[in-house]
Amino acid sequence: MKFFLPLSVFLLVLTGYVRAADDPAEGIKTATRVHEIFEAKCLDCHGPELPRPKGKFGYVLDLKRVAENPEYIEKGHPEKSELFKMVFNDEMPGEDANVPPLTKDEKDVVKRWIELGAPEAPQIAGDSSGASANKSVEAKPQMPVWKKALRWIGRMHPVSTHFPVALMFVAVFAEGIAWWTRRDSWLQTVRFLVILAALGAISAAALGWINAYFASYTGQLAPILKWHRWLGTGTAVWSIVCAGLVVINECREGSTERQRFRGALLLGAALVGISGFLGSALIYGLDHYAWN
Structure with missing residues (x-):
């Protein structure tokens, strides 16, 4: 009898806890809170009104669509969900966002939302992203001037890639003319183009690493960024090899060199194309x- 009473109390408490966990009201409340958090912290980079939201992820406030995407959410398992991993590790919002990372309490709310099965938030009448953001977002610490300058420099990466890409492909075209005409003037042109391409590739690779540091990509774009970064670096190294081959040796037409x-050169042009x-x-x- 003495044992039965404490056991009964324990079972009642446990039953109440399970019911509370399964209570639809908790799911609605948690989903609403997650909606507010995403609205305050994610719209800067993933807002639906942006022409090119980061990672093609412009539906962050559509919790139902987010929850149904297995690349972002594995319902009931926050530790396996890519979105929560990036939030937990402060990878989102990214360094270039105008809002601070999620607080510990906000991360706990997102975690609980996924544990509950990532329920959908109810429609919020008169919802205004600006109003919610102003209420829930604290002022972001000012980024140091040197870091702002570094981020701005990194944004030159897309422009810088056009230089080595164009030069490598033109060098292949010029090499074909050199082979056809057997003229030394074209051999010198190829040499000039490849050296400039190598210098441009080094600059583009360096700017790419800087730009990637401030970028945040989720889902299938995360491995694409990884491959692009390392393949681009390898391409820059290979362009230096090409420049070395054409400079060290005379490389006369018909020679082994x-x-x-x-x-x-042909391999370098292929690498440039894949990286691009x-x-x-x-x-x-x-x-x-x-095509479609």
């Missing part, structure tokens, strides 16, 4: 060359 350089494709995929998606 010229054939070796020509093979390296992955870079544009970060903005337009992997299917941006689809």
